[in-house]
Amino acid sequence: MNRHFRNIPWFELLLGGMISFTLYFLIKYIPYGVDIKVHNFYLVEYLEKGHFPIPPGYYAMIYFVDLLLRIKYPFVLSSILVLTLFLVWKFRILRNWISSTPGLSYKYSYLLTFGLMFFGPLVAPWVETDLWYLGKFTPTIWHNSTLIASLPFSLLLFHETLKWWQNETPASFGKMILFGVFILLIKPSFLFCFIPLLPLFTGKIKGIRSREFLFSLGYAVLFLGGIGLEKHLIYAWDPMIVEEYAIAEQPQIQIRPFKIWLHYSFEPIWDFISSFLLSISFFILWGKRPFSKPAFSFSFALLVLSMLIFWTFAESGFREWHANFYWQIPIALLLHIWAMLDFVLDFQRKKGSVIHWKTKLFLLLFGIHVLFGLAYWGRIFVERIIS
Secondary structure (H helix, E strand, O other): OHHHHHHOOHHHHHHHHHHHHHHHHHHHHOOOOOHHHHHHHHHHHHHHOOOOOOOOHHHHHHHHHHHHOOOOOOOHHHHHHHHHHHHHHHHHHHHHHHHOOOOOOHHHHHHHHHHHHHOOOOOOHHHHOOOOOOOOOOOOOOOOHHHHHHHHHHHHHHHHHHHHHHHOOHHHHHHHHHHHHHHHHHOOHHHHHHHHHHHHHHHHHHOOOOHHHHHHHHHHHHHHHHHHHHHHHHHHHOHHHHOOOOHHHOOOEEEOOOHHHHHHOOOHHHHHHHHHHHHHHHHHHHOOHHHHOHHHHHHHHHHHHHHHHHHHEEEOHHHOOOOOOOOHHHHHHHHHHHHHHHHHHHHHHHHOOOOOHHHHHHHHHHHHHHHHHHHHHHHHHHOOOOO
């Protein structure tokens, strides 16, 4: 009995309870900007008109769970349950990655993973006033349901890509296709930066004459076609847009450099520094050395391209200020932070039992970012605001 009691994942259960309560609070008490609630309303509206949202993945999950479990309002309980599952899954994926570090204790692997779950940008309230999130860049998103649901599949896609480069196994490539399909069906944002970089890095690592390079090109063409089809369905076919909005209000993709970021960022230099202080410090401490690791160089390239996409493209019409080209950044930034942490843990392992001053400084800055992420999370309950 005691052995079974010890085997219960108590930390995950506690974290799941915290997450569920946070999602419930966002839905019930935050009046504006909570996409979880907005997406629930979308689904209700689409179903009333005899349609279904595109892409359908997340909406299908909460729809079928709602058929089994509903308390009072449609899709409220199902969205909380589904998103709690995906956030706990995100934690377990990150914990498995970190715990694979040789010599790292069980306790510290959990502590560092918890930090990744709550990592946030620095905040100076006298500068940002109410805008602790808007205009900044963060790997921690609480309010956007489709991003939360697509994030674990994006992490697994990244991981299987690294395994495929190393082992060249058909199983890894098959998983890459499977995870790509799930991302495409839920929220394709991560594929925006992943697709162009996959052939580029595969050619660099395996050679442009390799079989893997040809496979990577096929992968890119396949999913680029999927994104093109999805774009057509959203912008030119969706009857809820085509029939309900005038042509001038219907969204289109445009090249509008920095338009969206500068709309939300009143102190862009500070917002950039406060979002990437850990990365800036990391490069000062270790320079180019981390780029010898494929995991780091690939995650960094994903982050750079994801930022360029956000800074270049925007939508017009009623979605003008929805910032829909932002959502690949939290995923790429999370991968980048994990890659930095992985490098530092490996660096420290080679230094022995005495903690190196570079490691101490990095972990101190990492902890400061986590404290501000926790402060943002607490602010949801105190001020009932997510901006």
